Structure formats: C-alpha cells, structure tokens
Amino acid sequence: xxxxxxxxxxxxxxxxxxxxxxxxxxxxxNPYLFWYVxxxxxxxxxxxxxxxxxxxxxxxxxxxxxxxxxxTSFHLKKPSALVSDSALYFCAVRDxxxxxxxxxxxxxxxxxx
Amino acid sequence: xxxxxxxxxxxxxxxxxxxxLRCSPRSGDLxxxxxxxxxxxxxxxxxxxYNGEERAKGNIxxxxxAQQFPDLHSELNLSSLELGDSALYFCASSVxxxxxxxxxxxxxRLTVL
Numbered sequence: 001x002x003x004x005x006x007x008x009x010x011x012x013x014x015x016x017x018x019x020x021x022x023x024x025x026x027x028x029x030n031p032y033l034f035w036y037v038x039x040x041x042x043x044x045x046x047x048x049x050x051x052x053x054x055x056x057x058x059x060x061x062x063x064x065x066x067x068x069x070x071x072t073s074f075h076l077k078k079p080s081a082l083v084s085d086s087a088l089y090f091c092a093v094r095d096x097x098x099x100x101x102x103x104x105x106x107x108x109x110x111x112x113x
Numbered sequence: 114x115x116x117x118x119x120x121x122x123x124x125x126x127x128x129x130x131x132x133x134l135r136c137s138p139r140s141g142d143l144x145x146x147x148x149x150x151x152x153x154x155x156x157x158x159x160x161x162x163y164n165g166e167e168r169a170k171g172n173i174x175x176x177x178x179a180q181q182f183p184d185l186h187s188e189l190n191l192s193s194l195e196l197g198d199s200a201l202y203f204c205a206s207s208v209x210x211x212x213x214x215x216x217x218x219x220x221x222r223l224t225v226l
Binding site for chain 2: 032036041042043044045046049051090094098099100101102103104105106
C-alpha cells in the first residue's frame, strides 16, 4: 500500500532564512510525488511534481523539491522564506499502478518577520 | 481563482438528513475528484470520475455517493448524516488522470448538528 508521511506538524522559520518541509513516502515501484499548498480558507494549489528525470524539481513561487530514492524522501525547499509563504503544505504520492493521490497530514509553515 | 466552482459554500443540516454538493470543473478538464478535509482525518480522497465514469475510489462511505454528468459537472450526495461528517469537502479537477495538476475549488463547509 502506498503512504506518505510528513513528520513535522509545524515548521517555524524567520523571513529570509532557508526553509525545508519534510516528506517521506512508501510505494511499490517508482513513485509519483507532489506538493500542494493551502492558504487559509482556500482550496489547495499545486506547487510542483516529480514524475521522472532530474531529482531536483522546480516549482511555483520559488519552491523546489529534491527526490531522494535511497531515503524515500521528497523534501520541499526554498532558499529564502517570505512571510507570505506561511500556509499549510501537503505532500502527496501515487504509485505506478494506482490512480489516486494519497496526501500527507500536512505541515504548517510559519514564517516570522 | 482556480476555475473550479463549488456550491454551496456553507451548509448546516441535522443528523439523519441528506445533502447534495455540486462541483463544476475547469473548462476542458475531464477528471473530477472529491476530497474530505477534517481536523482529525486530514485530507482524504473520496472518489474520482473521468469523463462520466468512476475511475478510482478512496475512503468513501457507503452513505456517500457521487456522479459526473454529461456536461462534466459532478455532485456528491451525503445521506444519513452523522456528526462526524462535519468537514470541508473539496472538489478538484484535472485535464486527465492523477499525474496532472489538480485544480481545487474553494470547498463546501458542511456542519451537521
């Protein structure tokens, strides 16, 4: 069965500092991995995805994620955090045979000024 | 604005009742997904339709059902409502299958009293 874990409920960073939001996964075969962001009182918005190819994926709003097959991880990163990045971040996974995305429980990112 | 519309925005009803949530996908998108978001369960995938046919099923209760109509809008029917069904229900759409970016609607907040 496929699963995804976000080990941190909350991540706090100061504006201008780099940020990392962690995600690990478990699937059969090759994974398809996604990051979505949810701002208060809004639906989720797509940030980026890894299907195949380069392990470093660049996405919207300056975010990037690194796929690490040996560590079964897909951590979300940004070199310099903005206060406006404060939101709830979801990692999601799908395996090759599956059809549905499985979402993690989400990590709240709080960026202080 | 994602282009996905959901009605109503808020719904307050009593236990035992039945409600219908409506979703209109982005123009051109063939897939519609339904998700339930609650504090204790997180974001749970319920069901996916593709061009009118059921494509994938997640953690959807037997009391819940959905359909996608020829004009591609979708409805989620929730019956014999229980207090625990109180949640935010999201609809999302994508061009094709789950490897495509999903565009989320603003959600319907259901409160069961």
